[in-house]
Amino acid sequence: MTYQEALAYLEQASSFGIKPGLERITALMEALGNPQEDYKIVHVTGTNGKGSVTSYISYALFTSGLRVGRFTSPHLQSYTERIQINDGNITEEAFGNLISRVKVAVDTIISNGIEAPTQFEILTAAAFLFFKDQAVDYAVVEVGLGGLLDSTNIVTPKVSVITNVTIDHQAYCGDTVEEIARHKAGIIKSKVPVVTAAQDAPLRIIEDVAKEKHAKVYAFNKDFGIDSRSAVTGGQMITVSTNDAAPAMLFTTMAGIHQSVNLACALMAVRLLMKEDKSISEETMREGFARTTWAGRFEVKRGLDRTFIFDGAHNAAGAESFSMTYAELFKDAPKTIVMAILKDKNQDAIIREVVKAGDTVLVVPAPTDRTEVPEVLVEKIRHIVPKAVAQTADSVKDALALAYKHTKNGDIIAVCGSLYILGDARQWFNHEMSH
Structure with missing residues (x-):
């Protein structure tokens, strides 16, 4: 397929709308050989800030010399923004080829009596397949909607991040922050650590789900927090402290108090990866954070x-x-x-x-x-x-x-x-x- 043909195919798939559930994506990934099992994953959800946190973490990892895939949504100008390797978008040509390979798998599962996948499921499958082709070390994957029933939720990550929980997308995730928190907590996997800046009732729900799954929770203002922040030319300086390491002085070009919280979550997540991965250091992480950009966020x-x-x-x-x-x-x-x-x-x-x-x-x-x-x-x-x-x-x-x-x-x-x-x-x- 050309890029234009791929867009036409995705457009036609979008007529199926948003249908939560994991049956279609599970069948689709099996038809593609479950490529998402071939690399390490960081899974990020939350009402706001998930794109920024995804960017911070991926920059910290590829600045450490690792090869990193990044899957985000929505895009601002082109579908190619959604699938990235390090800080480069997939090319239009590669995108067309990829979607045509996923279409073969889509046709297979439909002929086996599975319902047609949604546009987002096709994109998710495409990203996971591309990351395997590109032999990434890590993929940092942003949830499309909610968590529990989101098509990205077939992964078993090294770390899960739930940035925060406020009211949004009620039609799919519930009308109260408690119901929404339950959806977001759906990404928590057995024994996989969870980093979150959620507070109050949503935090209690996340903690309950994590307990059932024997997953350790690292909560903002309990296990890590912000000591100070000051706006400086071109961004802000933030000091983040964690319970088990020296405070880190970080620079980000992204403005706003909310970005300091996003950065603190990213720091905690990267430090958890650092425990197992010697290629990531405090220096490379700091440099990655300083280089991070994320379009359209103040x-x-x-x-x-x-x-x-x-x-x-x-x-x-x-x-x-x-x-x-x-x-x-x-x-x-x-x-x-x-x-x-x-x-x-x-x-x-x-x-x-x-x-x-x-x-x-x-x-x-x-x-x-x-x-x-x-x-x-x-x-x-x-x-x-x-x-x-x-x-x-x-x-x-x-x-x-x-x-x-x-x-x-x-x-x-x-x-x-x-x-x-x-x-x-x-x-x-x-x-x-x-x-």
Whole structure:
């Protein structure tokens, strides 16, 4: 298959929607020879921060001279971003070849009477197969949704990480944090250590599940924590202490208090791997963390005489992180916001955190059928933040052109509310910067 043919095939598979359950992926991996058993795995879930933690851990490992596969979702601009070796995306050609090999296995299991796999299951299988082809030492695998019934949950990792637990994806994981915590705790495997920054009721559930499975839990603020953090040029310095080792002074280019917690989780996970793997050292881990980048997570770009911020802020907790990080870096400077929010998110909470009096908001549709109608969001913004100006725009590119035109040198333009609009926004920015 060419890359375009692979995309058409995945598009057709997406019509099956999201169907939790492990029967299809188990059959699919068996048809491919269970490649996921050929390398070590770190498995990461959580409501927010799982992509950042996945990035931190994979950078620490490949900076230590190991070959590392990384599987994340969603992508911002291309499906090739989801499957990486070290810090390079799979090529379009390799992606096409890979999907055509997985299609053979899909056709086999369907002819054996198994239901057709979903798009995410096909991508998961493709990633696991590619990592075997590429002879990786480790794969750092981010859960797509929840944990328990997620298609990545057929792996037995060296370490499991549950970043945090807040309300998101209620339709699939339950309506209370307790139910959601149960789903996330579904990735805990027998005798495999678990690192988590979950607190309160979710932490108790994670601890209960871990106890049943004889898995040791390393909890934030109990077994490891943050001694200090300070914003510095280009990022932040964070001192993380763990119960069984000297405090580590770490630098990350990623801003915000939430990133310091993500980094602490990554440190704990990597230290657990270090116990068995002599190629990882404190030095290579620190260097890996300092080199880590993760697009669209409070990503600040300066250009066109403006400051641009690209951030997901796509659920209540993410929006709160956006608000705290913005206040820390830019105080209460007014901003122009290009925003889309999906229908199934807590829209009021996101608007309350992100939009402040004096801001101008341009609401656009996100390129998915889950997007909220812009007019509906404009009404909500006017109601929740009467001192902000809100209007619609037809597309992300139109909104950015408008925002640019109506701002002056030194102003701040933020794009947030959904990861789905960040690809178009970054494309627009790169295009304008190159002209």
